[in-house]
Amino acid sequence: MTKKFLDLGMQPLANNYLKRDDLIKKKKELFYHLEVGFNSKTKLVSILNTVPSKKMFDDNYPYRSSMSKTMLLSFKKLSKYLRVFFKPNYILEIGSNDGSLIKNFNKNKVICVEPCKNVAKITKKLGYKTFTDFWNIKLARKIKTINKREIDLIYSANTLSHINNLNSVFSSICHVMSDQGILIIEDPSLLECLKNVSYDQFYNEHIYVFSLISINEVIKKHGLEVFDIEKLETHGGSLRYYIKRKSNNKFKISERVKKQLNEEIKYKLHKYSTFIKFRKKVENSKKGLKKILEDIKKRRKKIIGYGATAKASTVLNYCNIKDETIDYFLDTTPDKVNKFMPGTHILIKPYDKKSLNYADYVFLGAWNFRKEIFKKEKKFLMGGGKFITHVTKPRIIKS
Ligand code: SAH
Ligand code: TYD
Numbered sequence: 001m002t003k004k005f006l007d008l009g010m011q012p013l014a015n016n017y018l019k020r021d022d023l024i025k026k027k028k029e030l031f032y033h034l035e036v037g038f039n040s041k042t043k044l045v046s047i048l049n050t051v052p053s054k055k056m057f058d059d060n061y062p063y064r065s066s067m068s069k070t071m072l073l074s075f076k077k078l079s080k081y082l083r084v085f086f087k088p089n090y091i092l093e094i095g096s097n098d099g100s101l102i103k104n105f106n107k108n109k110v111i112c113v114e115p116c117k118n119v120a121k122i123t124k125k126l127g128y129k130t131f132t133d134f135w136n137i138k139l140a141r142k143i144k145t146i147n148k149r150e151i152d153l154i155y156s157a158n159t160l161s162h163i164n165n166l167n168s169v170f171s172s173i174c175h176v177m178s179d180q181g182i183l184i185i186e187d188p189s190l191l192e193c194l195k196n197v198s199y200d201q202f203y204n205e206h207i208y209v210f211s212l213i214s215i216n217e218v219i220k221k222h223g224l225e226v227f228d229i230e231k232l233e234t235h236g237g238s239l240r241y242y243i244k245r246k247s248n249n250k251f252k253i254s255e256r257v258k259k260q261l262n263e264e265i266k267y268k269l270h271k272y273s274t275f276i277k278f279r280k281k282v283e284n285s286k287k288g289l290k291k292i293l294e295d296i297k298k299r300r301k302k303i304i305g306y307g308a309t310a311k312a313s314t315v316l317n318y319c320n321i322k323d324e325t326i327d328y329f330l331d332t333t334p335d336k337v338n339k340f341m342p343g344t345h346i347l348i349k350p351y352d353k354k355s356l357n358y359a360d361y362v363f364l365g366a367w368n369f370r371k372e373i374f375k376k377e378k379k380f381l382m383g384g385g386k387f388i389t390h391v392t393k394p395r396i397i398k399s
Contacts, residue, residue: 001039001040001041001042002037002038002039002044002046002048003037003038003039003040003272004035004036004037004048005036005037005038005272005275005276005278005279006035006036006037006199006202006275006278006279006282007033007034007035007036008034008035008036008199008202008282008314008317008318009033009034009317009318010031010032010033010034010317011031011032011033011034011203011204011313011314011317011318011343012029012030012031012313012317012342012343013029013030013032013051013055013056013204013342014203014204014205014310014311014313014314014342015056015061015062015063015205015310015313015342016029016030016342017062017308017335017336017339017340017341017342017348018339018340018341018342018345019339019340020338020339020340022340023340023345029342029343030051030055031343032049032051032204033048033049034047034049034202034203034204034314034318035047035048035049036048036202036275038272038275040272041217042214042217042218043211043213043214043217043269043270044166044208044210044214044217044218045190045208045209045211045214045275046207046208047202047203047204047206047207050164050204050207051204053115053134053162053163053164056162056204056205057115057116057134057162058116059116059117059118060116060118060335061116061118061119061335062333062335062336063097063119063310063333064097064098064119064333064334064335065097065098065100065101066098066100067332067333068366068369068372069372070233070234070369070371070372071100071234072100074232074234075100075101075104075157076104078101078184078240079101079104079105080104082153082184083105086152086153086182088109088152088153089109089149089150089152090109090110090111090147090149090150090151090152090153091105091109091110091111091151091152091153091154091155092110092111092113092143092151092153092154092155092176093110093111093112093113093154093155093156094113094135094154094155094156094159094160095113095114095135095156095157095158095159095160095162096112096113096114096120096123096128096130097114097119098119098122098123099112099122099123099126099128101155101157102123102128103123103126103128107126107127107128107129110128110129111128111129111130111131111143111147111151112128112129112130112131113130113131113133113135113139114130114131114132115132115133115134116132117132118335120132131143134163135159135163135169135172136165136168136172137168137171137172137175139172140172140173140175140176141175143176144175144176150178150181151176151177151178151181152177152178152180152181152182153181153182153183153184154173154176154177154181154182154183154184155183155184155185156183156184156185156186157185157186157187158186158187158188158235158238160185160187161187161188161206161207161208161209161210162205162206162207163207164207166208166218167218167221167222170218170219170221170222170224171222173222174222174223174224174245177245179245179247179248180248180250181244181245182242182243182244182251183224183242183243183244184240184241184242184243185215185240185241185243186232186234186238186239186240186241187208187209187210187238187239188201188206188209188210188235188236188237188238189209189210189211189231189237189238189239190209190210190211190214190264190269191211191237191263191264191267191269192236192237192238193209193236193237194267194269194274194278195237195267195392196236196237196391196392197278197281197282197285197390197391197392197393198236198311198367198391198392199278199282199285199314199315199318200309200311200312200314200315200390201236201311202314203310203311203313203314205310210239211264211269212226212229212239212241212257212260212261212264213261213264213265213269213270215241216261219243223245223246223247224243224244224245224246225243225244225245225246225253226241226242226243226253226257227242227243227244227251227252227253227254227257228241228242228251228253228254228256228257229241229242229254229256229257229260230242230256231260233371234368235368236367236368236391239260285390285393285394286318286319288390288393288394289315289319289321289388289390289394290319290321291394292388292394292395292396293321293325293326293363293388296360296361296388297324297325301360301361302327302358302359302360302361303325303326303327303359303360303361303362303363303388304326304327304328304329304330304355304356304358304359304361304362304363305326305328305329305330305346305362305363305364305365306329306330306362306363306364306365306366306373306377306387307329307330307331307364307365307366307367307369307373308329308330308331308333308336308341308348308365309365309366309368311365311366311367311368312329312341312363312365312366313341313342313343313344315365315390316341316343316344316346317342317343317344321344322344322345322346323344323345323346323347326346326363327346327347327359328346328347328348328349329341329346329347329348329349329365330348330349330350330351330352330355330356331348331349331350331351332350332351336348337349337350337351338350353377356377356380356385357380359385360385360386361386361387361388361396362377362380362385362386362387362388363387363388363389364387364388364389367389367390367391370389374387378399381398381399382399384398384399385399386398
């Protein structure tokens with residue numbers, strides 16, 4: 001039922017940054033074939049060859065939500081809104097990572113679920129009740145047995161799209177959510193992904209890129225419905241879905257839901273042919289980016305990368321860009337620095353403002369934080385520094 005429309009080649013696990021020792025010992029990296037398809041029944045867009053969760057989310061997981069001010073601010077704003085308008089009594093967050101959202105709430109009001117031990121340790125240390133587990137029915141049952149209080153708000157950002165079995169995800173949610181409770185999920189928007197030609201939203205962890213159309217299809221089987229939706233600028237354009245039980249009449253369905261649905265239908269997100277057009281744009285994006293980089297290298301200029309993202313891993317491996325082209329990446333994440341990008345083995349150096357002075361061009365790995373980064377690097381841009389991005393199309397950005 002899921003028909004392939006895009007082939008991004010053999011790819012390493014996107015967050016599997018390598019140590020110098022791994023390179024010396026020629027440690028074998030796990031590669032998978034990154035193909036993307038469209039399911040004409042559920043309208044879900046997903047990768048076709050998945051990697052077991054335990055292989056991706058282990059005790060060395062490097063990603064930290066708090067590395068961007070944009071995300072911290074977005075979570076803070078949402079928390080304030082939730083406190084005022086929903087007044088939750090007891091909150092469950094699935095994929096709580098380093099607590100960037102949950103730390104805006106009182107410790108005795110929340111439960112965190114985070115499978116990576118090294119990350120779960122952070123919220124535990126802050127005093128939040130944290131289950132170091134994958135979200136599934138077994139955990140849902142355990143939580144319901146242990147906690148006598150009703151959970152009236154479940155929140156999950158950039159996580160449910162990482163879980164293969166969506167039916168298990170939503171039935172487990174229904175198991176713990178109170179009758180009048182709400183579920184809020186947020187993930188990159190398929191519509192924006194297509195508009196941005198941001199094919200790097202696809203990698204082993206991002207099993208799905210959701211649309212409202214596909215979310216509706218998935219949740220209706222569980223007696224759930226979207227009653228409001230918010231467009232966010234985060235991660236290149238995300239959607240925040242407000243979901244309730246169909247039997248819950250406390251909330252009216254907002255006009256925004258209809259508007260989003262119409263926009264998606266107008267863009268034909270429910271048709272396979274749309275994705276074939278996207279494939280052509282992706283192929284052109286690859287050619288365009290390679291040409292820009294080759295022209296710069298012919299002029300013997302220095303290129304570095306900014307933001308050693310999982311997304312950049314997709315781009316580098318798909319376009320076959322190695323350290324002859326990009327000398328190194330800069331990143332603020334402690335667990336990424338002094339390691340090497342998966343597959344392409346480009347070094348990641350700790351972020352240092354001065355490093356930009358030695359570069360002629362900077363490839364934006366974290367293009368989704370462009371605003372935040374450009375604000376931070378105003379001096380570099382004003383001094384004639386140039387950024388390179390592939391979103392929405394490959395180009396050089398000057399001040
Ligand atoms: N919510 C944060 C983190 C997103 S990264 C944010 O929006 O910034 C995704 C997180 O989900 C990781 O911390 C990962 O360990 C966690 N995760 C992955 N699979 C999961 C699963 N099956 N159940 C719960 N959490 C999961
Ligand atoms: P992100 O785009 O959230 O994720 P993904 O890995 O899922 O594609 O990652 C942003 C990365 O960019 C993260 O490694 C931190 C880094 N970063 C910086 O180094 N400096 C910055 O100013 C910002 C905003 C991010």
